[in-house]
Amino acid sequence: MADxxxxxxxxTERQRKARRNRSIAIGVALAALVIIFYAATIVRFxxxxxxxxxxxxxxxx
Amino acid sequence: xxxxEDRLMEEAGFRMSxxxxxxxxxxxxxRVMSLVVFTAFVGLVxxxxxxxxxxxxxxxxxxxxxxxxxxxxxxxxxxxxxAVMTRTSSRPVPAGRVTPGEALSFGLVLSxxxxxTLGVLINWLSASLLAFTIFFYAVIYTMWLKRWTPQNIVIxxxxxxxxxxxxxxxxxxxxSLESVILFLIIFLWTPPHFWALALFKSDxxxxxxxxxxxxxxxxxxxxRQIFAYALILAPVGVLPxxxxxxxxxxxxxxxxxxxxxxxxxxxxxxxxxxxxxMKPAKAxxxxxxxxxxxxxxxxxxxxxxxxxxxxxxx
Numbered sequence: 001m002a003d004x005x006x007x008x009x010x011x012t013e014r015q016r017k018a019r020r021n022r023s024i025a026i027g028v029a030l031a032a033l034v035i036i037f038y039a040a041t042i043v044r045f046x047x048x049x050x051x052x053x054x055x056x057x058x059x060x061x
Numbered sequence: 062x063x064x065x066e067d068r069l070m071e072e073a074g075f076r077m078s079x080x081x082x083x084x085x086x087x088x089x090x091x092r093v094m095s096l097v098v099f100t101a102f103v104g105l106v107x108x109x110x111x112x113x114x115x116x117x118x119x120x121x122x123x124x125x126x127x128x129x130x131x132x133x134x135x136x137x138x139x140x141x142x143x144a145v146m147t148r149t150s151s152r153p154v155p156a157g158r159v160t161p162g163e164a165l166s167f168g169l170v171l172s173x174x175x176x177x178t179l180g181v182l183i184n185w186l187s188a189s190l191l192a193f194t195i196f197f198y199a200v201i202y203t204m205w206l207k208r209w210t211p212q213n214i215v216i217x218x219x220x221x222x223x224x225x226x227x228x229x230x231x232x233x234x235x236x237s238l239e240s241v242i243l244f245l246i247i248f249l250w251t252p253p254h255f256w257a258l259a260l261f262k263s264d265x266x267x268x269x270x271x272x273x274x275x276x277x278x279x280x281x282x283x284x285r286q287i288f289a290y291a292l293i294l295a296p297v298g299v300l301p302x303x304x305x306x307x308x309x310x311x312x313x314x315x316x317x318x319x320x321x322x323x324x325x326x327x328x329x330x331x332x333x334x335x336x337x338x339m340k341p342a343k344a345x346x347x348x349x350x351x352x353x354x355x356x357x358x359x360x361x362x363x364x365x366x367x368x369x370x371x372x373x374x375x
Contacts, residue, residue, distance in 0.1 A: 011077060018079045025082030036119055040182045043113050
């Protein structure tokens, strides 16, 4: 019975705004993390990938 | 759609969060974090080898997040004493905007994320130092020293002093005497800075039951110790020049800043026990913030200008 009630919860306007605010922040943080790791991988390992390709290990030779 | 009663929610042990992203950001102690970012940046720039600017930015970000995570863990554990101190009662946890569990989870996740990011993308020495800093601040200082000994901020100050060493290690993969001196400057700066605050906030600390130096050893003893630390700090601030790491320009600036610190500490030493306004203590607290920023800024400028002159062939 209690579970049924919980499923039908309606958030107050304040709670709804706070949740939206948190969701946006989490989304931005995750997007930033993806960009950071992608860019850092290119910077750190990009030249190694290029050298592996040119050496033929990954089909570049 | 049916509405569930708040009462039912509370009876079931649930509380819908009203915390905003701003509340979680406040858990990171942004003002402390800004000091960490700046000192870590100086350590990073002072290092004798170059680092890719993007990696440098990521290293600083990871250090900042790690420092912020330790702040969140501190606020989780200290919510009870934060609630009774005027300075901290409006923090997210004691104010009820963030639950202790949320603060704990937030701190742990960011700790792991910052250390792993630094380790994977930069190097594992700097990541290990960051992990040690978080552990030292959250466990050794917050859970143990803070409520146990008046030397809490003397020993605990090591956590706040490590960021320039991490910045240096992020670039070089090592720890050197030069970075250790930057550590020493912050380490020796911490006690007079916090004891000046503790002098005019001693009622707050007493109410919270924290054994800060003025509450345990008395105000006179605290004033003497502040002056003693100032006398040690001033020459240590000049050490980078004395050891040949910087130009005389930094030497002059750091000597003037150090003399100013001693002068403010001297004023505190001369305070009477009846002084309730404690203007000298408040002045020292304000000056100490300026001192740390200025001496690290001077170090940074010296490094940058020195390199520019070398590259210009001057």
